[in-house]
Amino acid sequence: MIKDYSSLLDESMKTKMTLRAKSDGSFRFICVSDFHAQPGRLADERLPKSIAALLDHTSADLMLILGDLTHEDEGLGSYELLDRYIAQFSAPLEERGIPWAHVPGNHDREDGIPTEHFMKYPHCLSRRGPSELPGYGTFILPVYAHDADAESDAPIFVIYMMDSHTGSSMWGLERGIEDDIGLRNMTTGFEKDGGVYPAQAAWYWDCSRELEKRFGHKIPGAICMHIPIPEVRLIPHNQWLTHMKGELEESAGISGINSGLFAAAYERGDIKAIICGHDHINAFSGFYMGIELSEDAGLGYDVYGTDRMRGGRMITIRESDPGRIISEHVYLKDIPQADWVNTEVDDF
Amino acid sequence: MSVIEMKRDIFCVIMVHSLGGSAERAAPGLEKAVRASPPDLVILNGDIVCGISDPDEFASAASLIARAAGATGAKFAVTFGDRDDKNGLTRADQLAVYRSLGCLTEAGEDDIDGVGNCVISVKKDGKTVLCVRLFDSHAETTAYEREYGSPSRSRLPYPLYSHYYMDGVRFNQTMWLRRTCDTEIPELLFFHIPTPEHAQLPLNASQVGFDGVQCEEVRCQTVNGGLSMTAADLGNVLGIFCGNDEKNDFFGHWGGMTLGVAPSFAETGTAHLIEFSRNDGKPCLHVSRITA
Numbered sequence: 001m002i003k004d005y006s007s008l009l010d011e012s013m014k015t016k017m018t019l020r021a022k023s024d025g026s027f028r029f030i031c032v033s034d035f036h037a038q039p040g041r042l043a044d045e046r047l048p049k050s051i052a053a054l055l056d057h058t059s060a061d062l063m064l065i066l067g068d069l070t071h072e073d074e075g076l077g078s079y080e081l082l083d084r085y086i087a088q089f090s091a092p093l094e095e096r097g098i099p100w101a102h103v104p105g106n107h108d109r110e111d112g113i114p115t116e117h118f119m120k121y122p123h124c125l126s127r128r129g130p131s132e133l134p135g136y137g138t139f140i141l142p143v144y145a146h147d148a149d150a151e152s153d154a155p156i157f158v159i160y161m162m163d164s165h166t167g168s169s170m171w172g173l174e175r176g177i178e179d180d181i182g183l184r185n186m187t188t189g190f191e192k193d194g195g196v197y198p199a200q201a202a203w204y205w206d207c208s209r210e211l212e213k214r215f216g217h218k219i220p221g222a223i224c225m226h227i228p229i230p231e232v233r234l235i236p237h238n239q240w241l242t243h244m245k246g247e248l249e250e251s252a253g254i255s256g257i258n259s260g261l262f263a264a265a266y267e268r269g270d271i272k273a274i275i276c277g278h279d280h281i282n283a284f285s286g287f288y289m290g291i292e293l294s295e296d297a298g299l300g301y302d303v304y305g306t307d308r309m310r311g312g313r314m315i316t317i318r319e320s321d322p323g324r325i326i327s328e329h330v331y332l333k334d335i336p337q338a339d340w341v342n343t344e345v346d347d348f
Numbered sequence: 349m350s351v352i353e354m355k356r357d358i359f360c361v362i363m364v365h366s367l368g369g370s371a372e373r374a375a376p377g378l379e380k381a382v383r384a385s386p387p388d389l390v391i392l393n394g395d396i397v398c399g400i401s402d403p404d405e406f407a408s409a410a411s412l413i414a415r416a417a418g419a420t421g422a423k424f425a426v427t428f429g430d431r432d433d434k435n436g437l438t439r440a441d442q443l444a445v446y447r448s449l450g451c452l453t454e455a456g457e458d459d460i461d462g463v464g465n466c467v468i469s470v471k472k473d474g475k476t477v478l479c480v481r482l483f484d485s486h487a488e489t490t491a492y493e494r495e496y497g498s499p500s501r502s503r504l505p506y507p508l509y510s511h512y513y514m515d516g517v518r519f520n521q522t523m524w525l526r527r528t529c530d531t532e533i534p535e536l537l538f539f540h541i542p543t544p545e546h547a548q549l550p551l552n553a554s555q556v557g558f559d560g561v562q563c564e565e566v567r568c569q570t571v572n573g574g575l576s577m578t579a580a581d582l583g584n585v586l587g588i589f590c591g592n593d594e595k596n597d598f599f600g601h602w603g604g605m606t607l608g609v610a611p612s613f614a615e616t617g618t619a620h621l622i623e624f625s626r627n628d629g630k631p632c633l634h635v636s637r638i639t640a
Contacts, residue, residue, distance in 0.1 A: 039357055171581075174585065184548065185551065198522075202526055234508060237506035261604065266519075266571065
């Protein structure tokens, strides 16, 4: 067992391309999720068109795909088809030269969507992350000022990408414990989803402290993952007190385990937003103890979803004050280019 | 690090908490429970001597409790609970009084939150066979909000785990456990305010083999500090034992561990008895109740 993960910071931050603010000092990233491509076929053609529309509308500098790229354990059934699928949805990104990265979701399996199949795309920054960490997609994307020297200067913002695993029962199965550890809480609901493991919360804590030690100040950041941490449920249950924006058409699906990631982020004081996917017909955000917790709606057309909510969460940072982020859900229905949008019909 | 010798094949811990406002009333009951067992270690798990502002009065009340705990020659240790803040003495000053009476609790590292985060090493034939780890679980969330600068309250009308506003073992203390534990040696954790996982046991009764009674809402930590999940993940923690509640009295199995919430000793005269032994070389825990 690793006692201190700070030695993994450099490996966690290694990207093949330096992410920089634009010359006007702004940097924008957009999070989308839940494509749910089905075995045996490519994704619906509206998926790449939606990605293109979101990129053009927001002029984003980075797109993050927060899990559930595929629906079934076997992925698409063959790696040949998987490669065609990745080429299909990443075409708008690669054509525009916009960097992108993903984390796995609870529907994705490592042998269904191996990370190497993504990494061969020139603008894909996805990584498996340090092998010492559980899962296969926990790493850091550092963002630098437009004129910074990425070798020596501090990043203005860091994005912690985390694998949130599959179901709560998997934790026990991996350790030879038969009992499921997923626990129902006072808000009730289905609480058998996986979540960030304690080693990943510890990794965030140690990396965040090491960044502060190295650069003399806390580096503001965001945490992006698939399955929402339990605290996300507090937002729709306490809409006024958390200043909730957006809407829900299903109960917020949350992790059945709690590794204390929220408490870690609160005590460190550097995380401005925790952005999750998982639910398809929820798009909301709200504040709990100074941290914005949000869920984006599913973008995929091969699973249930709705054009009333399809879109992504857009975060804008300015290098003059990177601790103050601007966060909003961008709706596809508000983009004129997306002329296929039909908010009258549900896809489920 | 404090050390206790394991003299028998079994190591027996008695845990009580919330001894009420009067040490004179609590001490005879505690002595009775101790004599009935008798234990190797008595843990006074928070809210020990409450509501006394005069240092001399505090010291005499503490010595009554200490004498009762040590009636059969057992060592004792304390953790601090939310009501221990309501004395005229700081936690550090209270700890100095308890230590002068033979208490094993140490102040703990400066750079983690709280007073009395420490480990008691249980040795047999010179080898550590068990660690008893104590945490300060603080008092109410207002301090947690103030110390880390929350712009809003952590207590919400529709909470995840509890309508109360309890602080608890914080994430930086969870990291202290991860940093300092030896995963080869079994551990027992003790502190006053239950974790959210303790509070979820009655809501998942059949899944956790719920044993006991829930008479009121569990007054657990508001913001989950990740301690229970981390302890389960480390794999060497056998049990996590808390108090704070007045009438709740239960155990449950979760994540390969036993979680327990004991009722107030002043209200019920009930102590939790936690017995550690090895069966075929495997660490083994037996939990039960003693009523004075």
